[in-house]
Amino acid sequence: MSAYEQIYAVVRLIPLGKVATYGQIATLAGLPGHARQVGYALFRVAPGADVPWQRVVNSRGEISYSALRHGSDDIQRLLLEEEGIQFNPNGRIDLRHYGWQPLPLSELATEQSQEGGSKSRL
DNA sequence: CAGATGACAAGAT
DNA sequence: AATCTTGCCATCT
Numbered sequence: 001m002s003a004y005e006q007i008y009a010v011v012r013l014i015p016l017g018k019v020a021t022y023g024q025i026a027t028l029a030g031l032p033g034h035a036r037q038v039g040y041a042l043f044r045v046a047p048g049a050d051v052p053w054q055r056v057v058n059s060r061g062e063i064s065y066s067a068l069r070h071g072s073d074d075i076q077r078l079l080l081e082e083e084g085i086q087f088n089p090n091g092r093i094d095l096r097h098y099g100w101q102p103l104p105l106s107e108l109a110t111e112q113s114q115e116g117g118s119k120s121r122l
Numbered sequence: 123c124a125g126a127t128g129a130c131a132a133g134a135t
Numbered sequence: 136a137a138t139c140t141t142g143c144c145a146t147c148t
Contacts, residue, residue, distance in 0.1 A: 021131090
């Protein structure tokens with residue numbers, strides 16, 4: 001499997017109503033520190049693919065607006081708002097609230113263990 | 123094959 | 136806190 005498909009697999013795991021950062025996706029995909037490759041991979045996502053690319057934002061919780069995106073950046077914001085994500089006045093998302101916090105190993109295996117989740121949240 | 127570029131991130135200023 | 140600079144790697148010229 002190519003590294004890009006691995007990236008797409010992780011992006012597909014982002015639940016509706018949550019967002020993840022490029023660096024986070026890179027780490028979960030087994031490419032720690034290679035956030036740029038994640039962005040490049042998402043650029044190559046074919047239209048119609050079942051990849052929620054709109055749920056990936058930069059580390060500042062903001063959409064990466066670019067002139068080379070044919071306006072898909074603007075669509076990204078609309079899609080996120082459709083999913084119930086609220087933007088700050090400065091156009092940023094509060095990652096403390098909407099940031100996706102994946103469970104360890106839950107991406108590679110079917111999450112079956114489900115106990116009371118009173119763990120630290122830092 | 124070498125140089126430039128890019129949906130980023132972290133460190134320095 | 137905001138902006139600039141450097142690192143990283145796959146693709147494109």
